[in-house]
Amino acid sequence: MVAVVKHGASKQQVEGLIAWFHARGLKTHLSEGEFQTIIGLIGDTTNVDIDLLESLEIVESVKRITEPFKGVNRKFHPDDTVVNIGGLKIGGGSFHIIAGPCSVESSEQISSIAKSVKASGATLLRGGAFKPRTSPYDFQGLRADGIDLLLEAKSMTGLPVVTEIMSATHLPLFENVDVIQVGARNMQNFELLKELGHINKPILLKRGFMNTLTELLMSAEYIMAEGNPNIILCERGIRTFETYTRNTLDLSAVPVLRELTHLPIIIDPSHAIGVSRFVKPMALAAVASGADGLIIEVHNDPPNALCDGAQSLTPEQFADIADRVLRIREVVVSL
């Protein structure tokens, strides 16, 4: 960490600041120029509060040089984390497709989709029970009933299930869920993250649509610092000024996160793009970028459910995508 001292600060003020750093166990390196004085900090700056430091009267700006995260940092843990989901392993060179509907709607729907995506190569089942919606007037999910239906589909197909949590008070309902998802809007719900750090279940942590990769890793650090190392990161699109797509899928997150952290990284092309006919090219791009897996929305298409049926990919479209995804994966990992 480097602190730039404001032009005109007194010698006494600079010494006071240096003493304050020393009291926090840090060594300092002072570089005095004609127009600028810079204090370099050496040691563990993870718990130096950058907001506090920047707000000091005599500090012009602060630049963090080393990352503020530790537990999730590959520098201190070079080997890939492999998240074990009842024997199924995510990370460490494996590749998985998680598929299923946006919302669980009925027993027939979820079971039929589960069977069909399993046949096409999906190895986990997703389905929304608690749905975060911008409008209070939009469908909020089947909630507890949705989880029951999901578990029914799991017992039928053997697929482990992934579903989103929206409040720590709902945790008891998630006892038999295999992977708990934290959605983009809750990525910085720190009280929820702490609670999830106290359990031992795999957590699928989605990047907020306006959050940086550093912030994503800091949120993962919250979970890990409380004791749960089973974290899967998920990029699902960030907000930009482009309006033809719901969000912009940031695939550069894959190689950057691969370098920064040992945690597995999966991509959600469906939510990023928001338009089912554009999911295929983005799914293929995602596997080509080196991701450890995909999470894709798939829906069955009963003839009389005009709207519901068209919300996501059909099982046939999904089968085509899954096939090409696995062929591209071979090109990516070939020597």
Next chain:
Amino acid sequence: MVAVVKHGASKQQVEGLIAWFHARGLKTHLSEGEFQTIIGLIGDTTNVDIDLLESLEIVESVKRITEPFKGVNRKFHPDDTVVNIGGLKIGGGSFHIIAGPCSVESSEQISSIAKSVKASGATLLRGGAFKPRTSPYDFQGLRADGIDLLLEAKSMTGLPVVTEIMSATHLPLFENVDVIQVGARNMQNFELLKELGHINKPILLKRGFMNTLTELLMSAEYIMAEGNPNIILCERGIRTFETYTRNTLDLSAVPVLRELTHLPIIIDPSHAIGVSRFVKPMALAAVASGADGLIIEVHNDPPNALCDGAQSLTPEQFADIADRVLRIREVVVSL
């Protein structure tokens, strides 16, 4: 709401879509061009799920023409909402300054600041007890103890208090708090918003740094739809690509929200800009833009607390700002 039908959709598909709209109680207006077919929807489209509609195979795009919010919409409620805080009224032409430290730290600190800001013209006291921090290693606030200290300062000065909630499970601790703040990172924590809709206390709802004004109003709608109309909106800076400031204060939010909603609007220049020496110009700009109030961080400055003491404005700086703010307010409201 207007739905643009994809080029090449069959007549039968278009009729199916129209029937689906009619089944939802909407009237339609069909405009068929050589290259584009457009369906205009007439009626209450508040509960038409735009994501669902856009994902339909035959729909190219959907444009919302009327706002998706109702309870908070000035069109249906032309008069200003006035939020009553034990006799003190926010909105409807009044102007208030909320001031206090970022975090409550000790009995002496909060009491001393409370007295000093009251003397300079502040009418409410703020202070953080539960602190949302990006890093798990940063100070998380005094939590329940912080609320106790805040209430102590309230009983000493008579200033109503504002403090942030981070989880609905903490609600019992807020029983004697006057205004409950929802922070930027929780603006779309929908489960929390629903809980706050069930109580009758004023809610200070901060705009997320990644959220549009429509989304802010939809979150206010969540609270109001559950029964609590006592909502104060707060702009506190949005994330942009500029890096000299922590966020970018969006003062155009004031006139835009004034037109869209009847709820009072206050501005937080401190968090937006993140640098204490820039708070003054932004506070003056905020009152000039027509806001109903300000929320400003103020800190006392004991000589030996180098860092903590410099975090915010000193009481003397705050007094100068408060004085100019009130003089500018006079220019704004003069005939």
Next chain:
Amino acid sequence: MVAVVKHGASKQQVEGLIAWFHARGLKTHLSEGEFQTIIGLIGDTTNVDIDLLESLEIVESVKRITEPFKGVNRKFHPDDTVVNIGGLKIGGGSFHIIAGPCSVESSEQISSIAKSVKASGATLLRGGAFKPRTSPYDFQGLRADGIDLLLEAKSMTGLPVVTEIMSATHLPLFENVDVIQVGARNMQNFELLKELGHINKPILLKRGFMNTLTELLMSAEYIMAEGNPNIILCERGIRTFETYTRNTLDLSAVPVLRELTHLPIIIDPSHAIGVSRFVKPMALAAVASGADGLIIEVHNDPPNALCDGAQSLTPEQFADIADRVLRIREVVVSL
């Protein structure tokens, strides 16, 4: 186009507005609700000035329903444009890799790179002669000499050349250049675009790093409206709040542009990501997304040129990427 009339507008004002639309050859459809009056416009709204309309006192907002571009619009020109570069064809199902150094530096450098990238499968040579740099103190390119060296490398290898123009006054220097590139910062230099519309040479138009796809297409429309239909679009990263990468590569631009326009679309992963070790995953992702080609920075690596040599991919790294790119292309286009 739909104009929402402000609540409270008089009947006379609404009629005045309708008459004004009729005078511009448009038909109107009036929809009067209790709280909102909407005027739908039917006909060619391409030349309705949306800024002008929005600024009208009685207009609350304006929504464009149909695209404001015409010449580049796939709706009016369903077949792919194929840009012919001396026999080499871009678009219409072909796939090309453009490669070369960021800046042309010397005869040896550009010739050596040209030969090497040709051997690895590149079919066009790129190289910067005029360099747009944020700082006036950074290297501004060899300018006219750079173009001469590029043409020398062309005559040696037969590869057509692509290089950037920064001012219409330099056009005579580009007489023997095969493809003229318009850089991101000049995407809305409308006077330059008009000049490029008067020549018949292929133009590689890069998307501005803060521009929408609609704006990119409007800039292409500027060139086409003046008479030059030979336009290749290029996505090269957009500005977001993420700081680990220089920009964020928006690969969803590929399927979206494919649907909106008949022009070919290529991707520049090098400038988007700005870090050579991350170019490979992004190049693979780009071809998987369905792009018509790539433009990649490649540099030779003489042992004593520490800095210059490391600026881009080495020829060996490029060869590995080119090989995998072509194998992924096969998976994408296979039936």
Next chain:
Amino acid sequence: MVAVVKHGASKQQVEGLIAWFHARGLKTHLSEGEFQTIIGLIGDTTNVDIDLLESLEIVESVKRITEPFKGVNRKFHPDDTVVNIGGLKIGGGSFHIIAGPCSVESSEQISSIAKSVKASGATLLRGGAFKPRTSPYDFQGLRADGIDLLLEAKSMTGLPVVTEIMSATHLPLFENVDVIQVGARNMQNFELLKELGHINKPILLKRGFMNTLTELLMSAEYIMAEGNPNIILCERGIRTFETYTRNTLDLSAVPVLRELTHLPIIIDPSHAIGVSRFVKPMALAAVASGADGLIIEVHNDPPNALCDGAQSLTPEQFADIADRVLRIREVVVSL
């Protein structure tokens, strides 16, 4: 400047990099940690190419600690620059309002507006002759004729005139123009900036809607480095994800630029907000933020020109704004 060396770089590589810095006249400070090696650079790093440095194989990241601009930097030139426009002085404590129509349309229009805004307190006249428009089908301005009409209004009222240039080839037409404006879309048209550095006329440089304050200052540095120090900076809104306003006016630019540079800073609320009924609050906020002046669009309102007449503020509205602006200015500068 600080360079973070990639984990695992060899001692020889680090020494090579250090030697390369020394060869550029810089001193270095090496800080070797267990997991990270950092090289601090001491000396004039203005002309170190950060892109080049970051692209080096062994460099993980580069942080600039000191600003990359010099001529415009307040550190090296503490006193305010005062731009002299035929006796009228901008900067150094003065306050000016520039007013006029978006586009010059006719002799009557521009003369009538000029007289009216002069009467209300404007001291310079603005008017667009060359208009940068996103669409080639929108009105492009009266071009040379527009400048003639503007000069006619100048000779009638004595107001100096400000108008935008779009290409260096038009420079001869601007001989009698008092202040040449560079628009947001040309802020990084570096060839144009260089040409404007060769003349001695005041330049009004608008911030690009996609640019940071550092980039704005680097563009000013382009003009100054070529010899023209007469530069006025102008903030006119930046692109964000908010859609109710055309752009978001970033008023924090005023105090931040005031600290970074000695150049005068004016604000354009009209273009930022894009809706005439919201200009007043933003103009008041702008003066409250401490700006050296405003540039505001004003239009006359002939009864039969429905659209054109409503495009901007009427002279009456402008008079009200100007009056309040000057009263707020008094509060801001009072002791």
